[in-house]
Amino acid sequence: MTDTTGTPASDTPVFSVDGLWKVFGPKADRVPGDPDLTALDPAELRSRTGCTAAVRDVTFDVRKGEVFVVMGLSGSGKSTLVRCLTRLIEPTAGTIAIDGEDVRAMDRARLRELRRHRAAMVFQHFGLLPHRTVLDNVAYGLEIQGMGKAERRERAAEVVAKVGLEGMEQRRPAQLSGGQRQRVGLARALAVDPEVLLFDEPFSALDPLIRRDMQEEVVRLHREEGRTMVFITHDLQEALKLGDRIALMRDGRVVQLGTPEEIVGSPADDYVRAFVRDVPREQVMTVRTAMRPAASSEETVTGPAVRPDATVSEAIEAVSRAGTTARVLDEGRCLGVVDAGALLDVVAGTAAPTRTADAAGDTHADGAAGVVPAAPAQRREPAPTSEEPV
Numbered sequence: 001m002t003d004t005t006g007t008p009a010s011d012t013p014v015f016s017v018d019g020l021w022k023v024f025g026p027k028a029d030r031v032p033g034d035p036d037l038t039a040l041d042p043a044e045l046r047s048r049t050g051c052t053a054a055v056r057d058v059t060f061d062v063r064k065g066e067v068f069v070v071m072g073l074s075g076s077g078k079s080t081l082v083r084c085l086t087r088l089i090e091p092t093a094g095t096i097a098i099d100g101e102d103v104r105a106m107d108r109a110r111l112r113e114l115r116r117h118r119a120a121m122v123f124q125h126f127g128l129l130p131h132r133t134v135l136d137n138v139a140y141g142l143e144i145q146g147m148g149k150a151e152r153r154e155r156a157a158e159v160v161a162k163v164g165l166e167g168m169e170q171r172r173p174a175q176l177s178g179g180q181r182q183r184v185g186l187a188r189a190l191a192v193d194p195e196v197l198l199f200d201e202p203f204s205a206l207d208p209l210i211r212r213d214m215q216e217e218v219v220r221l222h223r224e225e226g227r228t229m230v231f232i233t234h235d236l237q238e239a240l241k242l243g244d245r246i247a248l249m250r251d252g253r254v255v256q257l258g259t260p261e262e263i264v265g266s267p268a269d270d271y272v273r274a275f276v277r278d279v280p281r282e283q284v285m286t287v288r289t290a291m292r293p294a295a296s297s298e299e300t301v302t303g304p305a306v307r308p309d310a311t312v313s314e315a316i317e318a319v320s321r322a323g324t325t326a327r328v329l330d331e332g333r334c335l336g337v338v339d340a341g342a343l344l345d346v347v348a349g350t351a352a353p354t355r356t357a358d359a360a361g362d363t364h365a366d367g368a369a370g371v372v373p374a375a376p377a378q379r380r381e382p383a384p385t386s387e388e389p390v
């Protein structure tokens with residue numbers, strides 16, 4: 001995803017996590033530094049020490065402006081990991097920084113400030129105050145911050161409208177549906193204008209249609225505001241839909257960290273492969289995976305045009321309609337072509353593993369692998385067969 005200005009998310013990390021451990025149980029501190037104990041699998045560790053390593057040696061950055069999804073089955077350590085970011089759970093070992101500031105060194109006042117202003121959490125059970133109106137629930141966080149009544153109500157009204165609850169300001173939580181309540185929880189977190197929003201499985205209690213609405217709401221808000229988000233889910237479809245990058249957890253470890261396309265196209269191990277096996281690859285993989293250099297200058301000026309980030313599914317439609325190869329065009333520049341065979345290889349899972357990490361650079365780097373300069377005539381005006389890239 002990109003921020004509001006349309007530029008790609010910057011590389012400056014909001015959160016920087018290194019060698020993080022959270023061990024529950026007696027004498028938990030001794031576990032991270034003891035190679036004999038860290039080598040044990042979860043069941044052995046539990047029987048030998050009575051400890052559970054909920055987060056095991058996890059390292060990652062959350063970049064400014066991205067939606068970073070933490071995904072894994074129940075008990076894999078997602079909630080513990082995300083709660084460690086603001087020390088709602090105290091880590092056992094490792095470092096955490098927010099904008100370069102050491103979170104583990106923060107005193108209570110600084111931590112409070114972190115949770116209230118900088119990294120607001122949206123919970124599944126959003127803890128709305130039953131006797132307060134929607135507006136006052138949303139204004140609650142601002143009240144705690146000491147903002148005056150008129151000002152906080154004005155700010156709350158803006159955010160209520162932003163999450164689509166206009167007209168419901170005076171209702172009480174009991175007069176709302178589950179989805180509407182979740183919107184109030186979201187609005188309350190947004191009202192304090194945090195640098196990063198942390199979502200802990202916020203939609204898992206909602207029915208599927210409302211859940212989809214809320215996912216779209218998050219995508220829309222992210223598109224409009226470019227706010228950094230960390231999103232916990234155990235639902236792969238949700239992770240693929242929302243995540244710029246996904247950290248897939250198993251038994252406290254991150255087994256793979258990558259874009260949806262990297263996770264689906266190049267699973268790191270058999271566990272991830274099994275996890276993504278039923279994902280319709282053509283809806284996640286982009287045409288970059290199937291692209292090859294043009295075989296002739298003819299190929300760079302004929303055939304339908306597709307964007308580099310078009311899905312394989314979109315390209316299949318274009319190629320099948322035209323009956324020829326399609327050109328992958330980036331601002332008029334032909335990066336390469338895709339043909340039916342390569343697209344089918346992606347669907348069948350017989351294509352070479354994706355190299356999206358490298359390929360991401362292709363967009364910006366002239367002369368990158370597979371880049372074929374567009375013919376001058378094509379730069380001035382589209383070839384007769386071309387359409388707007390799909």
Ligand SMILES: Nc1ncnc2c1ncn2[C@@H]1O[C@H](COP(=O)(O)OP(=O)(O)OP(=O)(O)O)[C@@H](O)[C@H]1O
Pocket residue numbers: 024025052053054072073074075076077078079080081234
């Ligand atoms: N306070 C605690 N004391 C002991 N063990 C705990 C505690 N909290 C979590 N655990 C254990 O740590 C592991 C990770 O739990 P966590 O809640 O982080 O997983 P999760 O992936 O968020 O699961 P879910 O999707 O079910 O919420 C589990 O084995 C859990 O039983």
